[in-house]
Amino acid sequence: MSARVQSAPFDLAAELAGFGQGSGAVVTFTGLVRDEGGRLVALEIEHYPGMTEKALQAYGEEAARRFGLDGWRILHRHGRLAAGEPIMMVATAARHRAAAFEAAEYLMDWLKSRAPFWKREIGPDGPGAWVDARAEDEDALSRWQG
Amino acid sequence: MSARVQSAPFDLAAELAGFGQGSGAVVTFTGLVRDEGGRLVALEIEHYPGMTEKALQAYGEEAARRFGLDGWRILHRHGRLAAGEPIMMVATAARHRAAAFEAAEYLMDWLKSRAPFWKREIGPDGPGAWVDARAEDEDALSRWQG
């Protein structure tokens, strides 16, 4: 039941130690920096210290209520992340698999379009433009409404 | 790209070492033995040596084709598994999160109703009846057809 924002790399195994005990189904999602065929050297991620942590915590609690989770964790990095490095992870634990899967997807759809993070790609020649919000992330979020 | 059946416990972290390198999205599912409020001491899982491994491998390859996976792993235990122990895991790696989530759910729906495993619950007074197939697992599988 925790959200964290940090610049340091993380270890999925360490983050999951003891997670899901007493539960039946654990789902994890890990996002990694793709190198896009060499076009991308690193990703730079900016956040809003204070607001970001609060928003992640509130949204994790919302997902826990909505899907009846036994547990959840959100961890998101900021700063300069090299290609191949983990960017973020979400873990959900529930009695049955459907709720664990749905909650993880719900959190991801929200993180991609509503969590206070902004990113830009850094190529071999330096920083590029800030990445625009994607219509498909907005569409993904809309399926949870109503 | 591997399927394995074993009686020994497994460690999610060790199983995922190096998994998803070069990919953007990794999803894992871990199933654990629930104690059902003390009614269940252990689960006994029987499999069909030879057929089960072949079926898991073939289905993993099918999922990889269908969802364009960069990688996948299936690990399923058999024998007597105490409450709280991990039963099985599935891991999928893809370029984008939708494919990784869908492939993991697809594999789970199949594992729950078509993989050659049979289970019975062991309570405080010894083994109970073999668990019947669940209509909802059959329904879950049907959403991938057609």
Next chain:
Amino acid sequence: MALDVLYFAWLRERIGHPRERIETEAATVRELVAQLSAMDEWHAAALADLSAVRVAVDQELADLDAPLAGVREVAFFPPMTGG
């Protein structure tokens, strides 16, 4: 022709053993079931309700009309229940 016949879960328990070698002239799974059911009351009980029984022929899922020519192994088991 000799076949290995395997049983799993409650079929194994009702029949009393996990596998047996059967001499048979059965052309299909259905004919093999008839022969097995005639052997004794335990086989008959285990195979009485075929709607609750699944079949694999040489480790591939099959139905009752599957031919047995050249087959080495036939297995009977309940619907699978995953982990």
Next chain:
Amino acid sequence: MALDVLYFAWLRERIGHPRERIETEAATVRELVAQLSAMDEWHAAALADLSAVRVAVDQELADLDAPLAGVREVAFFPPMTGG
């Protein structure tokens, strides 16, 4: 009234600094935007297209009509793009 005004991502870069303290009589975010845009060309450019700008008031997402009474912190940033 004095407010901390924060900028993120390309808004921060266009304006040239991540935060500033602003003396204002603005009653709403919209009035604050008008005041900031009048300060210099960099603020004006960054805040020109408000459809590309999101607002948080005291670290909660808000819209342009949000009142500023009692508020300590207002932030402007592009649509979020996750990790």
